[in-house]
Amino acid sequence: MAPDVDLAAVPPGPGPSGLEALRARAPWAFRWEAGLALIVVIIGIIGTAASPEFLTSNNLFNLGLSNGEIAIMALPMTLIIISGEIDLSVSSTLGMASCLLGFLWARGWPMIAIFVVIALVGLAAGALNGLLVTRVGLPSLAVTIGTLTLYAGVAEILLGPNTVSNFPAAYTNLGVNAVPGTGGAITYSTLIFAVLAVIFGVVLHATPVGRSIFAMGASPEAALYAGIRVKRIKTLLFMVSGLVCSFAGVLYTFRLSTAVANNGVGLELDVVAIVLVGGISIFGGQGSIPGVVLGVLAFAGIQNALLLTNFNQEASGVVAGGLLLLSVFGRNAASYASRLRARVPALRRRTEGPAAGQAAAGSQP
Amino acid sequence: MTPTLLRREPPETPAEASSRRLTERVFRIRETGIVVVLALFVAVTAGVQHRFLSDSNIQFVLVNTTIYALLALGETMVVISRNVDLSVGSVLGMSAYLSANLFGEHPGIPIPLVFLVGLGIGAGWGIVNGLVVAGGRVPSLVVTLASLYIIRGVDILIVGGGMVTANTLPGGFTGIPKATVAGIPDLAIAVAVVIAAGAYYLRSYRSGRELYAIGSNPEAARLAGIPIGKRVLFAFAVSGAIAGVAGVLWAAQYGTVDSTAGTSYELTVITAVVVGGVAIFGGSGSVVGAALGALLLSTINSALYVLGISDFWIQAIFGFMLLLAITIDRIISVKLTEALRLRSNHGGT
Numbered sequence: 162m163a164p165d166v167d168l169a170a171v172p173p174g175p176g177p178s179g180l181e182a183l184r185a186r187a188p189w190a191f192r193w194e195a196g197l198a199l200i201v202v203i204i205g206i207i208g209t210a211a212s213p214e215f216l217t218s219n220n221l222f223n224l225g226l227s228n229g230e231i232a233i234m235a236l237p238m239t240l241i242i243i244s245g246e247i248d249l250s251v252s253s254t255l256g257m258a259s260c261l262l263g264f265l266w267a268r269g270w271p272m273i274a275i276f277v278v279i280a281l282v283g284l285a286a287g288a289l290n291g292l293l294v295t296r297v298g299l300p301s302l303a304v305t306i307g308t309l310t311l312y313a314g315v316a317e318i319l320l321g322p323n324t325v326s327n328f329p330a331a332y333t334n335l336g337v338n339a340v341p342g343t344g345g346a347i348t349y350s351t352l353i354f355a356v357l358a359v360i361f362g363v364v365l366h367a368t369p370v371g372r373s374i375f376a377m378g379a380s381p382e383a384a385l386y387a388g389i390r391v392k393r394i395k396t397l398l399f400m401v402s403g404l405v406c407s408f409a410g411v412l413y414t415f416r417l418s419t420a421v422a423n424n425g426v427g428l429e430l431d432v433v434a435i436v437l438v439g440g441i442s443i444f445g446g447q448g449s450i451p452g453v454v455l456g457v458l459a460f461a462g463i464q465n466a467l468l469l470t471n472f473n474q475e476a477s478g479v480v481a482g483g484l485l486l487l488s489v490f491g492r493n494a495a496s497y498a499s500r501l502r503a504r505v506p507a508l509r510r511r512t513e514g515p516a517a518g519q520a521a522a523g524s525q526p
Numbered sequence: 527m528t529p530t531l532l533r534r535e536p537p538e539t540p541a542e543a544s545s546r547r548l549t550e551r552v553f554r555i556r557e558t559g560i561v562v563v564l565a566l567f568v569a570v571t572a573g574v575q576h577r578f579l580s581d582s583n584i585q586f587v588l589v590n591t592t593i594y595a596l597l598a599l600g601e602t603m604v605v606i607s608r609n610v611d612l613s614v615g616s617v618l619g620m621s622a623y624l625s626a627n628l629f630g631e632h633p634g635i636p637i638p639l640v641f642l643v644g645l646g647i648g649a650g651w652g653i654v655n656g657l658v659v660a661g662g663r664v665p666s667l668v669v670t671l672a673s674l675y676i677i678r679g680v681d682i683l684i685v686g687g688g689m690v691t692a693n694t695l696p697g698g699f700t701g702i703p704k705a706t707v708a709g710i711p712d713l714a715i716a717v718a719v720v721i722a723a724g725a726y727y728l729r730s731y732r733s734g735r736e737l738y739a740i741g742s743n744p745e746a747a748r749l750a751g752i753p754i755g756k757r758v759l760f761a762f763a764v765s766g767a768i769a770g771v772a773g774v775l776w777a778a779q780y781g782t783v784d785s786t787a788g789t790s791y792e793l794t795v796i797t798a799v800v801v802g803g804v805a806i807f808g809g810s811g812s813v814v815g816a817a818l819g820a821l822l823l824s825t826i827n828s829a830l831y832v833l834g835i836s837d838f839w840i841q842a843i844f845g846f847m848l849l850l851a852i853t854i855d856r857i858i859s860v861k862l863t864e865a866l867r868l869r870s871n872h873g874g875t
Contacts, residue, residue, distance in 0.1 A: 247667070298860075299852050302610065302667050303806040307848035310793045314842025321838045422838075426790075430675045433668070443668055475785075476682040478675030485672040489664045496663070 193440030193492070197455040204462035212469050218346035220465065222339055226416065228461040229350025230255065230409040231428055235435045236354075236361045237402035239453045242436055243365070244395055245378040245445030246294060246301035251406045252428035253312035254286050258410030260316040263325030263420025272332065279407050286312060287403020291396030309429070317422045325420040336416030350412050354457075357405070362450035370394065378445030430478060434485040435460045443489060460484065556803040556858070560818045564825060571829040578832045581709055587821075587828045588714040589703045589779065593618075594820035595717055596772045597795040598802065599724045600765030602816040605799055606728070607761050608741040608808025609666035613655060614769040615791030616677035621647045621773025622787045623681060626690040629699065637699055644774035645767050651677055652766015656759035666762075674792065678785075685785035692781025703779045713775070725813040737761060741808025793841075797848040798823050805859075806852055823847075 184191050208215035234251045241248050258279050265275045286308065293304045339345040340352050365371040377384035377391045385391050414420050439456025441448030463480060490497075572578045597614050604611040621644040628635050628643060655673055659666045692700060705712040728734040739747040740754050748754055777783050802819025804811025827840055 249671075293849065293853065297853055297856055299856055300806060303800070303852050304849065306793065306796055307845050307852065309845070310797065310848060311842055311845025314839070314845050317838040317841055321836065427675070430671060433671060437668070443665055473683055473686070476679035479679030479683070482672035482674070482676035482679065485668060486658065486664070486676075489668055490662060493663060 194449065194452045194455060197438070197440060197452060197459060201455055201458045201462065204459060204466065208462060208466055211466070214469070215465070218344050221346040222348060224461045224465055225346075225348035225351035225354075226337070228457065228464070229348055229354060229416075230413045230425075231431045231435060232354045232457040232461075233350065233357060233409045233412070234402075234406050234428070234432045235439070235453055235457060236357050236450070237398065237405045238432050238436050239439070239441055239448065239450060240361065240365060240374055241301075241395075241398050241402055242433075242441050242443065243378045243445055243448050244374045244398055245381060246395060246398075247305065247433070247443075248290060248301065248399060248402050249305040249429050249433075250286070250290060250308040250312055251402065251432050252425045253309050253316065254283060254403055254406040255410035255413055255425035255428065256316045256423065257286065257312040257319075258283060258407035259414040259420045259424040260319040260422055261407075262411055262414050263323075264319040266328060266420075267323075267325045272329075276411070279411060280404060283403040283405075283407025284400050285403070286407070287400035288396065290403070291399030294399065295392035295395050313422075313426070316424070320420065320422045322422075326418050328415065328418055333415045333418045336412060336414075336418070350416070353412070358450060358454055365450055374398070375446055378442075378447070380446075427478070430485070431460070431481050434481045434488075437492075438484050438488045440488075440492070442492060556855075557812065557815045557818065560802060560815065560822055564818065564822050567822070567825060567829065571832065575832050578829065583828065583832065585706065585709070585711050587824055589711050590828070591817075591821045591824045592703075592711075592713045592717040593772045593775055593779070594791075594795060594798055594824060595721060595817040596768050596775070597791065598798045598816040598820045599721055599813050600768035601795050601799045602802075602804050602811060602813050603724075603728065603737060603761040604666070604765045605796075605804050605806060606741045606808055606811060607737045607758050608744060609659060609758060609761070610670060610796070610806075611652075611655065611666065611762060611765045612670040612792045612796075613651065613673040613677055614765065614772075614795055615788040615793075616674050616681065617648050617651045617766055617769035618773040618776055618788035618791055619785065620651075620677055620681040620684070621770040622777040622783045623685050623690060623773075623785065625774045626695060626777035626783045629696060630690065630694040637696070637702075640699070641771060641774050644770040646770065648770015648773065649763050649767035652763040652769070653759065655766060656762030659762060660755035660758045678789075682785045689782060689784035690777070695777070695781060699778050700781055703775070721813055721817045728813055733757060733760070738809055741805075741810075743809070794823060794844060795820075797844045797851075800855075801847050801851045803851075803855070805855060 189195060205216070214220050234255070238248060238251060261279055261282060262275055265278060266272070270278075290301070290304055290308055293299050294301045335349050338349075340347045340349055365374060373384065373389040373391075373394055376387065376389055377394065381391055410425065413424060417424070435456045436448075436453055437443060437456075438459055439448065439453035441453065460481075463484070464477060467477065467480060468474070568578070577583060597618070601611055601614060624647055625640045625644040628640050651673065655666075655670055658664060658669045658673075662669070703711065703713055707715065728737065736747065736752045736757050739750065739752055740757055744754060773788065776787060780787075798819035799811075799816045800806055800819070801822060802811070802815035802817065804816050823844065826843065827837070830837060830840060830843075
């Protein structure tokens with residue numbers, strides 16, 4: 162239904178048409194993001210009511226600290242999933258960068274040189290994903306399960322059972338201190354996330370490249386015939402993901418002051434969960450960066466609420482996994498409803514007008 | 527490979543027959559390939575270090591293979607239907623803990639009953655996975671990525687900081703992996719029988735062939751009247767049940783079980799399956815190939831140990847092998863499609 166329908170033209174009626182009138186008048190209220198914003202507000206209200214600590218700058222700081230890296234990694238993941246692919250290797254790219262940082266630092270490299278190497282390795286890791294997906298034509302699921310194992314393996318080769326933790330305070334302070342002038346509420350990772358979110362949002366929603374990403378996710382063939390460089394853009398997206406995730410690894414290392422081979426193991430679940438909670442369709446072609454930002458807030462809020470209870474933190478996968486499933490089910494809700502109507506005759510009679518019945522009859526040979 | 531669904535087929539044209547022969551030949555090459563790689567690998571390693579072919583090391587490798595080969599059997603059924611089950615490691619972990627814990631809670635409990643409990647736990651999770659995938663129309667990647675962590679999380683909540691230690695387990699239970707017949711572990715023989723049964727089912731039963739049909743082309747399978755939901759649910763249930771049994775075996779083999787048992791096994795299992803020639807796109811591959819893949823991986827693992835190479839290399843090697851295997855398969859299938867097109871052009875004109 163077109164959004165500019167005059168409300169008076171909609172015949173007054175019970176239930177459904179009232180809802181449709183509202184849908185016509187305020188389509189934004191029916192968007193995933195609107196529901197999510199509501200949930201975030203509810204979490205905020207409940208959290209504040211339950212604990213006076215919830216909205217303090219101290220707690221916000223901790224929220225940013227514990228979710229900064231996964232929030233940052235969710236941004237390139239958003240673009241990749243919208244383009245119709247997936248990158249499960251994000252967590253081991255983070256781990257590989259972390260170990261590389263520790264490995265080179267322990268060998269006395271200057272920090273700037275290490276950053277350059279990490280950037281190059283991150284780009285190369287992403288390029289390997291991208292080339293295998295686009296040029297060899299392999300499914301990104303299989304490729305990134307392979308590189309998930311490979312990059313985690315490289316991390317193990319680099320550090321083995323060792324830990325590197327003698328990083329200079331000037332750097333580790335970046336991981337644990339607040340940005341000056343923010344009242345102690347904003348971590349550096351939060352700031353980086355905010356800046357990147359704006360950049361990714363502008364690229365995705367306001368540039369031709371962004372439109373192309375939606376197009377190739379909705380229909381790769383149509384995008385190709387429309388002259389979009391599908392392979393090139395997808396390869397670039399994987400490279401961006403590699404780069405961003407390896408610097409998330411640097412942040413992660415400085416926050417914990419420790420480089421160790423199992424850094425980041427399992428974070429891919431949190432990243433995928435945030436992106437799908439944010440309303441990105443797992444089938445590609447749909448979603449928005451503001452949705453993902455709300456997804457980050459919802460995810461962080463729920464994790465934080467659990468932290469204030471006695472829930473075993475090691476079992477937080479239950480929550481992330483549950484959120485992941487709920488959000489995919491939520492997106493499918495409309496299609497479940499229509500399948501239910503098709504199955505149950507009583508419902509079908511009520512919703513299908515005579516015109517719909519004729520159309521269905523006419524389509525039968 | 528197109529599975530045969532109809533009992534009565536139209537007689538083949540010569541062109542069709544020759545293309546069928548070509549397809550079969552190529553896929554047979556794939557399995558022979560693993561055997562050749564395996565043989566080369568064993569020969570080279572044994573040449574460097576004779577200990578590698580000692581009875582005890584062979585037994586060690588075979589017993590180590592059994593758990594992965596079993597998991598690979600279930601995973602193969604799921605992957606053939608164009609799905610993936612990432613939750614096998616977590617299911618294994620939960621089953622290992624809960625079943626081993628039974629011995630402490632109910633001393634004298636019969637061992638077969640413990641295996642049944644493990645099977646039940648696994649089948650339960652498998653059915654949940656299958657119902658959500660088939661009924662919810664959600665991609666299996668997302669579902670099982672979620673259940674991988676949900677099941678592990680539930681396991682952590684159950685286990686807490688506890689663990690089962692070997693001294694609470696009866697000798698008859700921990701002795702299962704050690705029993706041998708003529709130098710071959712009983713367990714390896716039992717698993718070989720199970721794999722043979724699985725291979726026979728997938729090759730010769732209608733519902734087994736239908737899994738291939740679903741994986742080759744879901745839309746065509748639906749139009750052919752195949753109950754996709756039911757078959758996919760069954761594949762997940764089998765994969766879960768097998769992971770449950772594998773968990774009990776894991777407990778018998780390692781004795782000490784905490785909440786980390788079986789962590790990241792799913793990566794090794796998927797690597798074994800794919801290295802064994804099961805197409806990750808679904809629709810082709812065999813259980814025997816997947817079991818050979820598992821044997822190859824545990825042989826490599828053992829060889830590194832025998833050669834004194836740090837086992838920190840193992841994960842990178844497996845990851846590399848997975849990427850290599852899918853790349854080779856892709857190249858073969860592209861070449862095959864080209865060859866088939868050339869042939870059918872010949873036959874047509």
